[in-house]
Amino acid sequence: MYNETIINDTKEMVRGKLLNEGTGHDWYHIERVWKTAVTLAEKEKANRFIVELAALLHDLIDDKLVSNKDEAVQEVMYWLEGVGVTSKDSERILEIIETISFKGGNSKKLHTLEAQIVQDADRLDAIGAIGIARCFAYAGSKGDPLFDPELSVREKMTEEEYRKGKSSAVHHFYEKLLKLKDLMNTGAAREMAEERHAFMEDYLTHFFNEWEGQ
């Protein structure tokens, strides 16, 4: 059952944890994913309570943010129990946040509409104007260049290579961002992805023209 107090308490907890995060998983990423997830949940008639909580919590167990993933999962479990989420709902939420990460294309198939929506919302935030900004910010934080013409685009890669291999911000467009449109699970997200995708293609055209001094 929908419970606004639980949503608000969870929102404040996550905000407190991620306000000063510098890898593109800051609070405002979560807030955008949450808002987009609400839009998608309404269009797709999904369970909003599950979708909202999973969207708010989806990055708290990310391996880039936490050193011990099992501990982070435990913490989320205790949190949900503490605010009064039923164990059945908690299980659904945890399953969602454990399965949605992209991880170099090696992610598992999702079975519930709610999981599909949270993943779509997270992916929508990785494309378009915001996605471009996040990509360059992330590359900067890793010390990767804007673009490196000496590097080739990696077609297949392990999770390790995806995280640690040498790359550039523009390479990341080809290795991930431009693939996301066709990976959307729901019709509502596919529709939203079209415009964002077209904007990125346009952006790359400009980028390479300028790179060549035109």
Ligand code: ADP
């Ligand atoms: P996910 O957890 O879904 O795999 P990430 O946490 O890897 O997503 O990515 C967070 C943000 O940083 C996304 O916008 C993503 O596109 C961007 N990003 C991830 N890896 C790179 C990279 N190697 N270069 C540039 N941007 C990246």
Ligand code: NI
């Ligand atoms: Ni995210």
